[in-house]
Amino acid sequence: MTARDKLTFAVTGMGCEGCVDVIENAVMPMTCVAYVGISLSGGTMTVRPGPGFDPVAMVSRIVALGYGVDEAPVEGNRSNACPCTRPAAVGPEGLR
Numbered sequence: 001m002t003a004r005d006k007l008t009f010a011v012t013g014m015g016c017e018g019c020v021d022v023i024e025n026a027v028m029p030m031t032c033v034a035y036v037g038i039s040l041s042g043g044t045m046t047v048r049p050g051p052g053f054d055p056v057a058m059v060s061r062i063v064a065l066g067y068g069v070d071e072a073p074v075e076g077n078r079s080n081a082c083p084c085t086r087p088a089a090v091g092p093e094g095l096r
């Protein structure tokens with residue numbers, strides 16, 4: 001892995017597409033984040049850092065929403081139950 005290309009974070013608490021929307025909407029507007037993609041089935045969030053990327057600020061936004069995320073990027077998959085009450089079909093689109 002060269003410079004800061006993409007970072008993957010394990011996110012706990014996501015269980016449906018509502019969770020994905022909530023987290024994306026929280027992280028996407030951050031100027032230090034160039035891109036965010038969330039894998040619902042994998043329980044991961046892939047971030048392309050922008051200028052002055054601040055993982056602590058990013059994490060605190062997500063934690064404030066009721067999810068768990070580690071500041072340290074990880075490899076691997078998690079699967080979790082979710083705390084949101086939005087009924088949504090969980091599709092297999094994130095499976096790899």
Ligand SMILES: [Zn+2]
Nearest residue numbers: 016019082084
């Ligand atoms: Zn949910």
